[in-house]
Amino acid sequence: MTDPSRSGDPADATADGTDDAGSPDADTDRSDSEREATGARGRDVVVPDAVYKRVTVFSTLFAVAAVVGGFLLLDVATDRATAELSEVQPLVALAGLGLIVVGAVTYAFSTRFRADGMGNAKDETDEISDNG
Template identity: 65%
Template structure:
């Protein structure tokens, strides 16, 4: 094999060939075009219910607690700049972000057999 025939090591090999019909669409966006197929995690219904309940509870407690702490750190948003407690305010913002992140992460889970309504193909397309 001559040096001209050897593949360039900087080129990454593709996992599938372009003629493969199973690769229609982008590998990054997933099957439905918005990337959700790559991010969804299918779990049993019992796990789905537990994840949904506890992450929602955690999200509510941390977000509400974060706003209460932020309110306290800024003295109901009436404190002057010298009176604000910056550490408490940063912790409050962190709690709010943690609650939002936990809730957003929990939306990745779905139970077996669950699908998105836009993926349902057995519905009639007429309005009658």
């Protein structure tokens, strides 16, 4: 078999240059939960319940604290949004914006984690309602 990454057809190649990801033997080494995780959101990380709870609690706490701290720094830098442009402290304002970005990135990264039995509502099939 030839290397699909060298065939010239971008549809044949995978990111790592290995065999076609759609081949039947590509999923033989993975468990059912891993195959579920690689559905529509292949970047999900399946972890035990205790790890999921800790990651969720502490990353959310850190993200909220960083965003609130960032806005406080922006408030200080602009003297409650009343300072003239020449009186604004640019380094403090940049530090505030940086904290807001760090909080947002932390929260976004923490949403990649899932507990072992969790599904994704977007991946499930639509169920027909029988209430009418």
